[in-house]
Amino acid sequence: xxxxxxxxxxxxxxxxxxxxxxxxxxxxxxxxxxxxxxxxxxxxxxxxxxxxxxxxxxxxxxxxxxxxxxxxxxxxxxxxxxxxxxxxxxxxxxxxxxxxxxxxxxxxxxx
Amino acid sequence: xxxxxxxxxxxxxxxxxxxxxxxxxxxxxxxxxxxxxxxxxxxxxxxxxxxxxxxxxxxxxxxxxxxxxxxxxxxxxxxxxxxxxxxxxxxxxxxxxxxxxxxxxxxxxxxxx
Numbered sequence: 001x002x003x004x005x006x007x008x009x010x011x012x013x014x015x016x017x018x019x020x021x022x023x024x025x026x027x028x029x030x031x032x033x034x035x036x037x038x039x040x041x042x043x044x045x046x047x048x049x050x051x052x053x054x055x056x057x058x059x060x061x062x063x064x065x066x067x068x069x070x071x072x073x074x075x076x077x078x079x080x081x082x083x084x085x086x087x088x089x090x091x092x093x094x095x096x097x098x099x100x101x102x103x104x105x106x107x108x109x110x111x
Numbered sequence: 112x113x114x115x116x117x118x119x120x121x122x123x124x125x126x127x128x129x130x131x132x133x134x135x136x137x138x139x140x141x142x143x144x145x146x147x148x149x150x151x152x153x154x155x156x157x158x159x160x161x162x163x164x165x166x167x168x169x170x171x172x173x174x175x176x177x178x179x180x181x182x183x184x185x186x187x188x189x190x191x192x193x194x195x196x197x198x199x200x201x202x203x204x205x206x207x208x209x210x211x212x213x214x215x216x217x218x219x220x221x222x223x224x
Contacts (some may be wrong), residue, residue, distance in 0.1 A: 040220070042115075088153065098169070103152055103153045104153060
């Protein structure tokens with residue numbers, strides 16, 4: 001199937017630091033979604049992006065739909081302990097009707 | 112409260128037995144999905160349904176079956192033909208008509224021994 005490369009694979013950061021993660025592909029996407037998953041729970045939708053270049057915020061989270069439509073970025077500012085979890089990107093291919101998921105970024109926060 | 116429910120949270124079965132996982136939504140969403148999640152991997156699509164009485168195979172449908180007799184319900188059966196059924200199973204739903212955000216249930220962890 002189509003590949004989404006999500007990086008970094010994991011991060012261990014100090015509380016209060018900013019966090020950046022991204023997803024890239026060689027394919028063009030029409031939609032990007034970012035999810036957070038706590039251990040043993042279902043993913044929760046954080047941000048949805050529908051237009052190339054779009055920048056959307058949700059509290060301390062900001063996500064961008066890359067201008068090439070092949071990538072997306074998620075930033076978390078001033079991280080706190082409850083930010084720990086796995087962050088997934090998901091994209092809808094230009095010619096598809098199914099989401100493609102990245103492998104996830106594991107975020108750990110030192111308090 | 113609108114949402115997606117999956118039951119049970121934990122399920123244990125012996126090898127060779129079929130098992131059915133429940134997924135119910137009261138969001139009035141047309142489309143429903145089943146994903147499998149293994150440690151360190153992204154979500155892989157098993158089956159999806161965009162309308163009642165219709166469903167399509169995803170990327171890893173072998174050894175699984177589904178039905179969609181009601182809009183609210185999309186049960187998944189893990190058959191004895193599935194070679195490695197132990198995993199975390201997630202159900203999701205979404206509105207159709209240009210909206211692609213999928214909303215997930217809490218998941219069912221299936222352990223087959």
